[in-house]
Amino acid sequence: xxxxxxxxxxxxxxxxxxxxxxxxxxxxxxxxxxxxxxxxxxxxxxxxxxxxxxxxxxxxxxxxxxxxxxxxxxxxxxxxxxxxxxxxxxxxxxxxxxxxxxxxxxxxxxxxxxxxxxxxxxxxxxxxxxxxxxxxxxxxxxxxxxxxxxxxxxxxxxxxxxxxxxxxxxxxxxxxxxxxxxxxxxxxxxxxxxxxxxxxxxxxxxxxxxxxxxxxxxxxxxxxxxxxxxxxxxxxxxxxxxxxxxxxxxxxxxxxxxxxxxxxxxxxxxxxxxxxxxxxxxxxxxxxxxxxxxxxxxxxxxxxxxxxxxxxxxxxxxxxxxxxxxxxxxxxxxxxxxxxxxxxxxxxxxxxxxxxxxxxxxxxxxxxxxxxxxxxxxxxxxxxxxxxxxxxxxxxxxxxxxxxxxxxxxxxxxxxxxxxxxxxxxxxxxxxxxxxxxxxxxxxxxxxxxxxxxxxxxxxxxxxxxxxxxxxxxxxxxxxxxxxxxxx
Ligand code: SF4
Numbered sequence: 001x002x003x004x005x006x007x008x009x010x011x012x013x014x015x016x017x018x019x020x021x022x023x024x025x026x027x028x029x030x031x032x033x034x035x036x037x038x039x040x041x042x043x044x045x046x047x048x049x050x051x052x053x054x055x056x057x058x059x060x061x062x063x064x065x066x067x068x069x070x071x072x073x074x075x076x077x078x079x080x081x082x083x084x085x086x087x088x089x090x091x092x093x094x095x096x097x098x099x100x101x102x103x104x105x106x107x108x109x110x111x112x113x114x115x116x117x118x119x120x121x122x123x124x125x126x127x128x129x130x131x132x133x134x135x136x137x138x139x140x141x142x143x144x145x146x147x148x149x150x151x152x153x154x155x156x157x158x159x160x161x162x163x164x165x166x167x168x169x170x171x172x173x174x175x176x177x178x179x180x181x182x183x184x185x186x187x188x189x190x191x192x193x194x195x196x197x198x199x200x201x202x203x204x205x206x207x208x209x210x211x212x213x214x215x216x217x218x219x220x221x222x223x224x225x226x227x228x229x230x231x232x233x234x235x236x237x238x239x240x241x242x243x244x245x246x247x248x249x250x251x252x253x254x255x256x257x258x259x260x261x262x263x264x265x266x267x268x269x270x271x272x273x274x275x276x277x278x279x280x281x282x283x284x285x286x287x288x289x290x291x292x293x294x295x296x297x298x299x300x301x302x303x304x305x306x307x308x309x310x311x312x313x314x315x316x317x318x319x320x321x322x323x324x325x326x327x328x329x330x331x332x333x334x335x336x337x338x339x340x341x342x343x344x345x346x347x348x349x350x351x352x353x354x355x356x357x358x359x360x361x362x363x364x365x366x367x368x369x370x371x372x373x374x375x376x377x378x379x380x381x382x383x384x385x386x387x388x389x390x391x392x393x394x395x396x397x398x399x400x401x402x403x404x405x406x407x408x409x410x411x412x413x414x415x416x417x418x419x420x421x422x423x424x425x426x427x428x429x430x431x432x433x434x435x436x437x438x439x440x441x442x443x444x445x446x447x448x449x450x451x452x453x454x455x456x457x458x459x460x461x462x463x464x465x466x467x468x469x470x471x472x473x474x475x476x477x478x479x480x481x482x483x484x485x486x487x488x
Contacts (some may be wrong), residue, residue: 003033004119011058012049015218016082020047023081023111025158030112042354043077043115048084050184053357059084066096072239075122077115079103080382083188085353087361105174105189108134123157146466157203159210166406166438168212172239173219176488178225181296181363182325182356185220197234197242211438214251214406215243216277222254223261229301236261237269244273250440251406251422253277256323259284259299262307267393276387279349279424280311283323286340287336291328294339296363296464301342308346319349319394319423323488324383327356327376329367336379343386349394349423356382367386395425395448402444402458404425407436417457419443426452 006027010020024034024047035041046062049055049135059080066078077103080092086104093099100118103111173194176186192240204215217239219225226234238253243252252275259282270276287291289300311318322337343351355376358365371379405419405427419441429443443455 001030004041005035006032006045006115007035007038008045008047009038009062010047011055011455012051012083014046014216015171015220016047016049016171017163018171018218019105019108020370021161023047023108023158025109025161026112028161029114030116030159031113034111042075042421043079043119045079045081045115048080048082050083050087050188050359051316052354053359056084058306062143063096063099067096070098075119075406077122079118081105081108081111083184086188087184108442110249132434135148147276151161151472157206159203159206159212162207162212164408165211166437167408169216170203170207171195171219171235171410172217172222172224176220177224178221178298179296179363181294182328182359183363184359187361189220192221192224192235192298193226194229196229197239199455200239201242201246201474204246204249208246208480213249213438213440214253215249217243217252217254219254220256221258221261223257223263223266226318234265235265237263237265240269240273244275246265249275251275251277253279253424253461255281257282257488258306259297262311264310267314268301270311270318277424278315278317278422279321281321281323281488282308284346285323285325286328286330286331286335286341287339291331291339295325295328299338301338305346317423319425320346321350321352321424322346322348323352323354325354325356325405326383329344329356329364329370330352331356331371331379336382340382343383343390345422347390347394349391349425351383353380353383353387354383367408392448392450395450398445398453400445401450404440404457405429405443405455406440407438409437410434418443427455428452429455429457431457 008020008024010017016058025130028034032043063078064081066076070076070078077100078098079101081103082105084092085102086106089102089104092102095104099113100122103114109112125482137267159168173192175190175192176183177192178186207215223236225236225239226232226278240252240254243249257280262282270280285297286305287301291298291488308320322343324343326336328341328444356371358367359371382475402419403425405421407417409418410416411418415430415432416428417433418426418428420426427443427445442458444458445455446455447454
């Protein structure tokens with residue numbers, strides 16, 4: 001008998017992608033294999049994100065297409081997992097009765113059982129030729145599994161299930177205890193639960209033994225790590241020290257941090273430990289105190305800036321990344337200008353800019369969404385343009401220097417390879433040597449673009465294709481960075 005095949009699509013942040021790896025581990029341990037195409041799969045799973053409306057819209061659209069497929073393939077198992085599953089479980093089943101299973105993040109620990117039950121039930125339905133109630137209706141097994149308290153973290157990770165040979169993400173905590181008014185994460189992911197340091201060190205060692213040299217630690221408020229592990233002296237600073245001691249580990253990063261937990265201890269660790277990456281994702285969200293208060297962020301602009309001053313006093317080469325929300329309810333032109341001013345003052349290297357959209361179930365959804373779409377779009381465009389200038393300026397600062405690049409793969413444009421520095425700077429260089437993937441190579445930066453740099457490989461046989469063509473470089477520059485954890 002051939003092994004049943006699954007296909008898993010992930011939306012949203014890096015945390016979701018890592019969850020998908022854990023779900024795949026469970027299914028493979030159960031004897032399932034990955035389908036090369038969704039059309040070949042017996043089980044189609046969608047790992048969803050609730051943080052923004054756009055991500056939800058894509059899931060609804062995909063489910064609509066699967067409904068059509070299920071009319072001719074009634075045994076097909078369709079599953080929705082992740083944040084939307086947690087948040088909209090009943091509504092989803094009512095709107096899309098062809099869904100067979102709905103599994104929230106806290107129930108990934110036995111997802112293989114749930115999938116297997118749905119598959120058995122569908123086979124029984126088909127064997128009995130149980131008809132759909134109307135010609136157009138497609139009925140699923142409708143199993144909901146959201147509150148088991150067995151998250152993916154309880155799964156002993158199969159370190160071989162990962163997209164990159166030399167890079168890996170590690171979830172060190174789940175959930176969030178912060179009260180940000182616009183955010184659905186505390187509802188969908190629950191309270192903060194940190195994994196014990198010993199487990200994390202063990203997992204990191206297994207990843208490194210399997211060839212990983214760069215690990216990025218994930219958490220919605222990653223620098224609040226350990227608050228719930230009472231009496232264990234568990235902090236992010238201590239965890240970083242422990243992981244830093246793994247000899248073959250070469251780079252260590254963490255996302256996403258909250259400004260309130262950028263402690264002096266953490267700054268000291270960043271200053272002391274050379275393997276720690278030189279970028280910090282520390283979302284400011286707004287440059288207006290009125291907006292920060294309305295968003296219940298728990299800090300002021302002055303306090304945020306003070307933390308950054310303290311950081312740069314000890315780690316001057318630390319690149320700063322941020323998130324900003326434009327068009328939050330009540331945001332005036334003056335509030336928005338304050339955000340522009342903060343961005344320019346701190347000269348962020350990268351920012352993710354989001355137009356506010358109310359998420360049902362959050363505090364801010366009760367407010368009048370009074371900044372119109374056109375104005376949100378305008379503010380979004382203004383901030384994007386400012387950020388683009390700043391990013392180009394930060395990239396320009398490294399032109400002429402030789403940087404260490406961890407090669408990630410071939411560029412989308414033929415004849416070039418691509419990788420990142422410890423400051424998370426995307427670097428393209430002329431080479432066709434796929435053997436470089438996973439290696440750390442020196443590249444002399446020759447040109448700065450808004451989102452990336454172009455350089456010349458040193459000390460290796462650089463391939464043909466070094467001449468710079470403007471359109472070519474622009475194409476390269478739009479290879480964007482997906483590595484973000486929603487939240488904080
Ligand atoms: S924005 Fe970040 S810190 Fe605030 S509630 Fe959401 S995940 Fe927590």
